[in-house]
Amino acid sequence: xxxxxxxxxxxxxxxxxxxxxxxxxxxxxxxxxxxxxxxxxxxxxxxxxxxxxxxxxxxxxxxxxxxxxxxxxxxxxxxxxxxxxxxxxxxxxxxxxxxxxxxxxxxxxxxxxxxxxxxxxxxxxxxxxxxxxxxxxxxxxxxxxxxxxxxxxxxxxxxxxx
Amino acid sequence: xxxxxxxxxxxxxxxxxxxxxxxxxxxxxxxxxxxxxxxxxxxxxxxxxxxxxxxxxxxxxxxxxxxxxxxxxxxxxxxxxxxxxxxxxxxxxxxxxxxxxxxxxxxxxxxxxxxxxxxxxxxxxxxxxxxxxxxxxxxxxxxxxxxxxxxxxxxxxxxxxxxxxxxxxxxxxxxxxxxxxxxxxxxxxxxxxxxxxxxxxxxxxxxxxxxxxxxxxxxxxxxxxxxxxxxxxxxxxxxxxxxxxxxxxxxxxxxxxxxxxxxxxxxxxxxxxxxxxxxxxxxxxx
Numbered sequence: 300x301x302x303x304x305x306x307x308x309x310x311x312x313x314x315x316x317x318x319x320x321x322x323x324x325x326x327x328x329x330x331x332x333x334x335x336x337x338x339x340x341x342x343x344x345x346x347x348x349x350x351x352x353x354x355x356x357x358x359x360x361x362x363x364x365x366x367x368x369x370x371x372x373x374x375x376x377x378x379x380x381x382x383x384x385x386x387x388x389x390x391x392x393x394x395x396x397x398x399x400x401x402x403x404x405x406x407x408x409x410x411x412x413x414x415x416x417x418x419x420x421x422x423x424x425x426x427x428x429x430x431x432x433x434x435x436x437x438x439x440x441x442x443x444x445x446x447x448x449x450x451x452x453x454x455x456x457x458x459x460x461x
Numbered sequence: 462x463x464x465x466x467x468x469x470x471x472x473x474x475x476x477x478x479x480x481x482x483x484x485x486x487x488x489x490x491x492x493x494x495x496x497x498x499x500x501x502x503x504x505x506x507x508x509x510x511x512x513x514x515x516x517x518x519x520x521x522x523x524x525x526x527x528x529x530x531x532x533x534x535x536x537x538x539x540x541x542x543x544x545x546x547x548x549x550x551x552x553x554x555x556x557x558x559x560x561x562x563x564x565x566x567x568x569x570x571x572x573x574x575x576x577x578x579x580x581x582x583x584x585x586x587x588x589x590x591x592x593x594x595x596x597x598x599x600x601x602x603x604x605x606x607x608x609x610x611x612x613x614x615x616x617x618x619x620x621x622x623x624x625x626x627x628x629x630x631x632x633x634x635x636x637x638x639x640x641x642x643x644x645x646x647x648x649x650x651x652x653x654x655x656x657x658x659x660x661x662x663x664x665x666x667x668x669x670x671x672x673x674x675x676x677x678x679x680x681x682x683x684x685x686x687x688x689x690x691x692x693x694x695x696x697x698x699x700x701x702x703x704x705x706x707x708x709x710x711x712x713x714x715x716x717x718x719x720x721x722x723x724x725x726x727x728x729x730x731x732x733x734x735x736x737x738x739x740x741x742x743x744x745x746x747x
Contacts (some may be wrong), residue, residue: 323463324497327462342501344562344564345562357564358564358567358568359564362492362494362568364468364493366468427650428558431561432565432651433562
């Protein structure tokens with residue numbers, strides 16, 4: 300039971316190889332490899348703190364088996380943007396005060412990134428649906444929704460300027 | 462940490478069916494959005510899974526005339542991305558919209574939602590109102606089963622352990638029909654259903670020519686309120702007959718008390734939601 304397997308994933312552009320059994324999740328495997336920017340929350344797909352982009356699609360890494368990510372591209376919050384080279388979403392979260400304790404923020408931004416890719420001009424309802432798998436226990440969500448609206452506006456302006 | 466288990470990763474449907482044919486202790490694993498929490502919570506005892514992850518051949522939405530077929534690995538997000546489903550199965554689309562959260566919708570599959578057999582499965586009431594059929598495949602062949610005849614008891618179905626649900630299909634509802642869904646839960650999203658309901662009302666010559674009512678989370682399985690459907694068929698609906706049908710639907714419920722709601726509350730809401738959705742549906746078609 301529980302053979303081990305070599306899994307190769309590209310995380311934020313860099314190739315990462317690790318050996319893991321079938322019952323390890325992508326969350327466990329990547330945090331073990333040092334990607335601790337992926338947060339561990341409820342571990343049952345309710346809170347979204349562990350969200351990453353897997354081949355561009357948002358998934359809960361706590362529900363994704365590491366074996367299933369073999370050969371895939373993973374984007375974590377650090378792949379979205381870094382200090383000095385922040386994404387408009389990250390800047391908007393800072394500007395609007397959308398982060399308090401900050402634990403949900405990586406997952407919020409991953410989910411919002413995916414939403415804005417498909418829908419550059421989301422309504423408030425669209426934003427609520429896009430973030431429906433992400434729980435925040437601090438903010439009451441209002442400023443998070445404002446941040447996504449602000450980032451969407453910025454991105455649209457950038458798109459028009461380009 | 463999940464308990465250790467074995468996972469085979471077949472690259473074709475034929476290989477997956479072979480893996481399932483071997484012994485009765487092997488189970489399929491698709492989006493795993495229920496399985497992983499169940500393994501973690503020690504509710505799932507199986508330790509040998511066949512991954513359906515690589516089976517893109519089961520991920521499709523096909524239309525052939527009025528017939529719509531979804532491959533079992535079609536995700537809830539795929540249903541929402543395909544704008545046609547909104548008209549081909551309005552209640553299913555509405556159920557997909559409030560299904561869990563966005564990341565779960567990316568992974569969770571229609572086949573998985575059906576096969577988990579949960580009475581609170583969001584897509585099942587909707588599928589029952591459009592007379593959906595499922596295809597069960599095995600190494601020995603395949604058979605088609607009406608979804609209405611699929612469930613036998615709480616999390617139990619007619620599907621054998623060597624079978625895999627490979628597709629679900631239905632006919633597009635007629636023009637003069639209304640197909641509605643409502644999920645009562647603590648929140649609009651990311652919550653387990655307290656009472657779920659889908660209805661389909663088709664009208665012709667001023668009467669209800671066909672009625673479908675399916676209720677979730679109020680009995681060991683999702684079920685069709687057949688006595689209520691019979692009451693409505695062939696009649697011009699009014700407040701009185703709708704009230705009678707809602708009462709008949711509630712009479713067919715066998716709810717339990719749990720952390721989300723009491724059995725009494727579920728009975729009361731099954732009645733009032735049936736009345737509400739029938740009223741709305743009739744208003745749309747008459």
